[in-house]
Amino acid sequence: MAACSRTTVVVVAHNAGSDLAKLLRQLAPQAHCIVVDNASTDGSAERLNGDFELIASPVNLGFGRACNKAFERVDTEFVLFLNPDTSVASNLVDQLETAADQQPGVALFGCRVLNSDGSVQAATYRTLPTVAGGVRQAVGARPATIDASGKSGRSVSAVNGAAMFMRSRQFADLGGFDEGFFLHCEDLDLFARLQQRGQQLAVLDHIAISHIKGGSGRHRWFVEFHKHRSMVRYFKKHLAKDCWWLARRLMPIAIWTRFVLFVPLWWVVELFRR
Numbered sequence: 142m143a144a145c146s147r148t149t150v151v152v153v154a155h156n157a158g159s160d161l162a163k164l165l166r167q168l169a170p171q172a173h174c175i176v177v178d179n180a181s182t183d184g185s186a187e188r189l190n191g192d193f194e195l196i197a198s199p200v201n202l203g204f205g206r207a208c209n210k211a212f213e214r215v216d217t218e219f220v221l222f223l224n225p226d227t228s229v230a231s232n233l234v235d236q237l238e239t240a241a242d243q244q245p246g247v248a249l250f251g252c253r254v255l256n257s258d259g260s261v262q263a264a265t266y267r268t269l270p271t272v273a274g275g276v277r278q279a280v281g282a283r284p285a286t287i288d289a290s291g292k293s294g295r296s297v298s299a300v301n302g303a304a305m306f307m308r309s310r311q312f313a314d315l316g317g318f319d320e321g322f323f324l325h326c327e328d329l330d331l332f333a334r335l336q337q338r339g340q341q342l343a344v345l346d347h348i349a350i351s352h353i354k355g356g357s358g359r360h361r362w363f364v365e366f367h368k369h370r371s372m373v374r375y376f377k378k379h380l381a382k383d384c385w386w387l388a389r390r391l392m393p394i395a396i397w398t399r400f401v402l403f404v405p406l407w408w409v410v411e412l413f414r415r
Contacts, residue, residue, distance in 0.1 A: 146172040147218040148234050148306075153207040154186070155179040156360075157225035160353065164225060165191055171234040172221070175214055177207040203367075205318030205327035212317055215309055224303040228351040236348045237306045244294055248340040249307045249332070251300020252348040262301060262352060265344065269298045269333055272380050272388065293346035298336065300344050302328035303352045311340065319378075324364065326371035333379050361408060369400040 150172050154161050161176070162185070168174050174193040178186040179201040186197060196211060208222055219241060221234065230236075240250060254262045305328065315334055318327045332342055373393045381389045 146234055147238055148172045148221055149215045149217045149219070149309075150174045150221045150223055150234070151177070151208055151211040151215070152223050152225050153177045153179060153204050153211070154181065154225040155201060156181045156183040157185050158183060159185070160227075161185055161225040162189055164223070164227060164229070165189065165193055167229050167231065168223075168234075169193070170231070173217070175211040177202070177211050179203075179207055203320070203323035205322050206320040209317040209320065212309075212312065218309060220307055220309045220312060222302075222305040222307070223350075224352060226353040227303055230349070233348065233350065237345070240294065240343075240345050240348070241306070241308070244343060246341055247294075247296075247343045248311045248335050249300070249305060249342045250345055251297070251306075251342070252304055252345045252350055254301040254303050255349055255351045257351060257353055262303075262354070264301045264303075266297070267299050267301070269329060269336075270375060270380065272376075272384055272392070293348075294343050296341050297344050298342065299329060299332045300342055301352075304350050305331075311335070321374055322371045324367035324371065326368075326375045330375060330378065362404065365400060365404045365407075369396055372396050 148171075150168055152161065152164065152174060154176060155178070165174060165176070169191055175196065176186075176189070176193055177196045177198060179198055186195065189195065194214065196207075198207065198210075202210065212220060219238060221237065223229070237250060237252075241247070244250075251265070254265045256262055315331065315338075319330050319334075322330060335342065373396050376392050376396070381392070384392070
């Protein structure tokens with residue numbers, strides 16, 4: 142562990158394969174790491190070794206609940222929530238701490254997130270969901286993004302949830318992640334609650350990580366079910382109050398209709414790709 146690090150890294154993993162071990166090797170010289178293994182069955186947790194804390198859960202807690210469980214052990218100034226299928230530079234933590242010192246008014250930082258081919262993931266520059274955006278997504282459109290050509294460190298309403306760097310005190314003041322979101326949207330809910338308190342988020346374009354996006358395979362139904370369930374929860378929690386009564390009733394129906402119609406189609410497409 143880096144002796145001067147003011148950061149604890151939290152990684153939540155479920156059947157992460159060899160990606161997790163690679164990430165922990167990259168992080169070991171930089172900061173203390175806490176890994177929550179959410180009932181993996183691929184042996185990835187058993188194969189881990191090195192200087193880190195492991196919380197082995199016998200059941201899948203979901204992302205937010207697992208992060209909160211790990212945060213109970215965090216006693217550093219900052220916390221970095223990082224996906225297990227990411228790859229980071231040897232000075233990532235130092236860069237993030239420096240940026241936080243330079244922008245003390247920012248509560249949460251994201252960074253530039255790259256695909257394995259070096260292209261920038263669109264979610265690096267996304268925005269918080271809106272009712273109009275929810276309608277577009279319900280029919281299969283891509284979520285809205287912001288201009289990627291702005292200044293590094295600029296204020297945004299949402300960052301890529303693959304890497305979220307936050308001041309521990311402010312995460313604790315929020316009460317952590319809303320554990321009602323099992324998978325997906327817990328990051329957007331966190332961003333929304335921060336901004337409701339008048340706190341800022343920023344994206345650091347000069348700091349990059351690589352992220353291998355998952356989602357296909359035999360667990361696709363499970364992931365998509367919880368994704369759509371979380372979309373409904375986010376709508377009811379943050380958007381429904383500003384909608385007229387018919388929209389409040391139709392939007393959850395539209396979201397679940399999207400799941401019923403589109404997920405089987407995606408599954409068929411995956412079958413033909415194999």
